[in-house]
Amino acid sequence: MFDLLLKNLRVEDPVNAVSGMYDIAIDNGKIAAIQKDLSPVGAKKILSFDGVLAIPGIIDLHVHVCGNFGNQTAFSMLARSGVCTALNMAGPTTDLLSHIHEACGLNLASLEDATPGRSLAHEAPSLKESRMFLSEAMEMGAIGVKILGGHYPLTPEGSVHIIHAAREEGGYAAWHAGTTKYGSNIEGLHELCDLVGNEFVHVAHINSYCRGQIRHELQEVIEAQQLLEEHPSLVSESYIAASNGTSFLLNKEGQLASKNTGVTLNILGYENSATGLGHALMDGKAFVFVQQGDETVRLTGQEAYRLWSDAGTNIAGGFDVNPPMPRIALAAARRKNGTFTVDCLATDGGSIPRNVLVSQGLGLVSSGILSMEDYIRKTSWNPSRCLCLKNKGHLGIGADADLSILDFHRQCALATIVGGQVCMIHGYVCGTGGTLITTERARKHMKSLGLSCQYVDFSNGHLPFDAER
Numbered sequence: 001m002f003d004l005l006l007k008n009l010r011v012e013d014p015v016n017a018v019s020g021m022y023d024i025a026i027d028n029g030k031i032a033a034i035q036k037d038l039s040p041v042g043a044k045k046i047l048s049f050d051g052v053l054a055i056p057g058i059i060d061l062h063v064h065v066c067g068n069f070g071n072q073t074a075f076s077m078l079a080r081s082g083v084c085t086a087l088n089m090a091g092p093t094t095d096l097l098s099h100i101h102e103a104c105g106l107n108l109a110s111l112e113d114a115t116p117g118r119s120l121a122h123e124a125p126s127l128k129e130s131r132m133f134l135s136e137a138m139e140m141g142a143i144g145v146k147i148l149g150g151h152y153p154l155t156p157e158g159s160v161h162i163i164h165a166a167r168e169e170g171g172y173a174a175w176h177a178g179t180t181k182y183g184s185n186i187e188g189l190h191e192l193c194d195l196v197g198n199e200f201v202h203v204a205h206i207n208s209y210c211r212g213q214i215r216h217e218l219q220e221v222i223e224a225q226q227l228l229e230e231h232p233s234l235v236s237e238s239y240i241a242a243s244n245g246t247s248f249l250l251n252k253e254g255q256l257a258s259k260n261t262g263v264t265l266n267i268l269g270y271e272n273s274a275t276g277l278g279h280a281l282m283d284g285k286a287f288v289f290v291q292q293g294d295e296t297v298r299l300t301g302q303e304a305y306r307l308w309s310d311a312g313t314n315i316a317g318g319f320d321v322n323p324p325m326p327r328i329a330l331a332a333a334r335r336k337n338g339t340f341t342v343d344c345l346a347t348d349g350g351s352i353p354r355n356v357l358v359s360q361g362l363g364l365v366s367s368g369i370l371s372m373e374d375y376i377r378k379t380s381w382n383p384s385r386c387l388c389l390k391n392k393g394h395l396g397i398g399a400d401a402d403l404s405i406l407d408f409h410r411q412c413a414l415a416t417i418v419g420g421q422v423c424m425i426h427g428y429v430c431g432t433g434g435t436l437i438t439t440e441r442a443r444k445h446m447k448s449l450g451l452s453c454q455y456v457d458f459s460n461g462h463l464p465f466d467a468e469r
């Protein structure tokens with residue numbers, strides 16, 4: 001007796017050395033059996049496939065599903081792109097909690113953003129202020145904190161206080177490199193490594209520090225690799241999409257509120273101002289994100305300019321600012337011991353239209369840059385270790401029945417199955433509810449809200465990877 005029987009899949013699960021044509025039986029949200037020709041007798045539901053690929057559920061370790069970037073579209077975009085579990089990278093966690101019942105069946109964890117003027121009083125939080133911030137955020141359901149150094153930087157000391165507070169409060173810390181002293185570039189990455197020493201920190205989107213802002217982009221890739229190798233306590237991800245995602249909001253003085261937006265305009269040859277952004281939009285070099293159905297899409301030109309001013313400038317957008325070589329080099333880079341230098345392949349997607357782990361990630365496999373095993377390690381197993389999700393990242397008996405079912409040749413997701421629930425099939429998003437991944441600190445509050453939760457523990461950092469660094 002099984003809840004769901006999936007017939008005729010090419011199952012790849014490197015951690016359990018499974019590779020070949022199998023059926024998968026799911027019971028009570030868990031993997032019950034992976035065998036050839038499982039009997040359909042007694043299965044409550046059966047889905048038959050024609051030999052397409054099934055891998056452990058994709059975990060995107062860097063998405064945005066809240067606040068500035070909107071959440072109405074993010075969940076369906078993730079489900080449609082084959083993602084089962086995602087880490088919301090910049091709060092506000094209360095916003096995620098109020099929408100998680102609409103999360104299309106997905107698993108979501110959230111980091112609270114350490115933003116001066118929003119969640120923090122100022123850009124130089126003391127250790128005591130940082131601990132209070134962390135404690136409150138974790139009781140409200142966040143697993144930890146993200147420093148948005150590229151957009152809303154803290155002082156170097158304030159940044160270190162946030163990282164120390166996360167460790168002391170048993171939380172997860174992520175950092176988009178950059179402080180009030182150094183930018184979000186290779187210098188900011190050097191600074192981050194000097195400041196954190198050997199603490200566990202998730203360094204966001206390594207590729208974005210290798211855009212050739214300070215030195216040649218490939219020199220920056222080499223430096224980033226050396227830094228990660230010298231700081232084995234850091235975990236990291238990079239993404240493979242060309243575009244970034246940022247805010248086009250103007251502040252009261254009429255200046256661009258996000259530092260990153262201004263810097264990117266300069267890189268592309270425009271002035272750091274509302275006028276510069278206006279020109280970039282009209283030239284098709286900048287685009288705004290707008291909702292179409294249950295997707296967010298990119299628009300540029302006159303229409304984008306009109307939408308930006310109609311929204312009182314409070315609109316998210318981006319630029320194709322990531323050069324291709326660093327994205328490929330960082331996806332493939334390895335340490336001397338053969339493990340990946342950048343642990344995970346993520347997207348910085350969600351409601352930002354670049355959920356390309358399947359559409360572009362499988363291109364790395366078909367072009368021989370990654371093996372299928374490498375791809376699964378970078379998109380499922382390694383992220384599961386970062387988030388301390390013991391029962392994800394593999395398909396052993398009793399593991400969570402999270403599966404990404406993919407058309408390898410067309411490079412698209414055919415079905416997304418989370419905890420045994422079919423959340424998307426052939427582009428149709430049908431999952432309901434959502435599970436919050438959080439820590440024990442939030443149990444009381446989550447119980448009062450009646451949310452479905454999976455609890456994780458970061459008191460010992462992340463789970464061990466396959467090999468010592």
Ligand SMILES: [Zn+2]
Pocket residue numbers: 062063064089348
């Ligand atoms: Zn991000």
